[in-house]
Amino acid sequence: MFRYVFSLAVVAALLPIGVPWLAFVFTIAVSKGLAALGVAMLLRGGLISIGHALYFAIGAYAVAFLMREAGIADLLLLLVCATLITTIAGLVVGAFMVRYRAIFFAMLNLAISMVFFALLSKLYYFTGGTDGLRVATPTILTIQLSRSTFDIILQMSVLILMIASALLIDRYLKSPLGEALRAIDSNEVRLEYLGVSARGTIWAAYTVSAGLAGLGGAISAVAIGHVVPEMSYWTVSGQLVLIAVLGGIGGVPGAFIGAFFLELVQTFAVGLAAEAWNAIIGLSLLIVIFFLPEGLYGLIQRLERLRASPK
């Protein structure tokens, strides 16, 4: 599977030289891919969250607040702190979430994210209300760079982050704790008979998935330079699930493939049919669900197997 990650990496590394404006698309795609990876992890456990935009927004707002209130300006420090804050939030909320399955899990996630959304929009003095907050260009190792140089460095850092988290999550999913997560979907009771705590397994996955979404949110806050309450709206959560399923939840690359597909379609659809891009995405989602249950990544894998098998 790492062939995909690395070939993606090579393409990404060449982007700012070839097509500079695609560098931004790349950064945003990775940020959403990270969040979608978190959602995909939970989907492996049969849990659908329509509220993960909550953590995306917490990560993004954490960056804005850390810059404004704590005076932190370093890119790396910002990303690390924002991820930590989101992970802690996921740990706390997850303690309640582990009691819920299926539709109730989906709905409680939705409810909490909507509370957060409404608070972000309404607590004007604290969060800037619907105007959101501005995020200044962070420094890199105390050096204040020009925006264009910063964007290139950001893109490279994001690339490294993507590869690192893909490798880590792949390890996690193949570890006993990750395999237990898949067993939650197939038979939770048997898992408990094996002496593995189902709630503990879900709690760990939930916390990690929140952290991933937070990192994604932090990256997009830095890349866009602005955070708005809409980042936590339920349609964003829906989009994250969409990316995860579109790409395929069979492996780590799926989430990123889905995110790149979505961002590229969006980028090109804006020029061709600005009013219809959601419909295009919706249609591709339906096609994938009905005809490619394993997502785009599953399709790639199937093509590979076809090529590898002797005639």
Add this chain to the structure above:
Amino acid sequence: MFTTYAPLVVDGLADAALIFFVAVGLTLVFSVVRILNVAHGSFYALGAYLSVVIGAFLAGRGWPVLSLAALVISPLAIALSLGPLLERTMLRWTYGRPEALQILVTFGLFLILEDLQKLIFGVQPYSQNTPMQLLGTSRIGGIVYLNYQFLLIGLALVVGISLRLLLKRSRIGKLIVAVVADEELARTVGIDAPRVFVLAFSVGVFLAALGGALASPTIGVAPGLGAEIMVLAFAVAAIGGLGQIEGAAFAAILVGFARAGAIYFAPEFQPVVPYLVMVAVLIVRPYGLFGSVGLRRI
């Protein structure tokens, strides 16, 4: 005392009535078809758009009275055209599949309907106040009320009671209950289960569109309306217990009063209130106030 709280009560009940139409539609679809329909809010938005456009057209031709009729006819048109079509082509594929998948299919549908709505009606906001002007106001205890609010409350009662009668007393209601209780057995005794699904889904679409149409004189109709009402309907249906019609009615009143109360006392918290109630209820009773694990739905 009376004069202070009477407007609050009327506002709360009128708000509850508007929420009730959408929420009960969502809950009905969930209980019969077993799908949490994320595209439900889009039908609400379509109902609002269509009734405003038709209402304005009729009012412009010198038939303002007919704009009241448009409030019922447009949701009916939407339900009859989209209900069976979407159920037959799309939802039927997802029966018996994992919940995550069903939610996603309807999310895809939601995305498509949102854009369709933008393509047909554009992105500029619409509004109409002919129905409100037609009905006028009445003065009770020195306070002026909109008669339209009383119409909403009355209609919600009519819809709630007739749904209950339909399910408990009529033949078709008994068929629905049979299919919900045990689809396989219902089929073996010759009940046309697919038809029951089409019917239930179309009624759900009608209720959502009716909610939108009736709300259209009280709000600005603009893109994003469907997404907004969707979560609210979710919240109300979840508070009442998914699949519980009485639960939806009770939760609608609860949320209606909470929202109206928030407008009076702390307006900036009005949007937070429904979701706070939802979180509180789900944490204490995951199956909602009226639902329970093994309880038969409907």
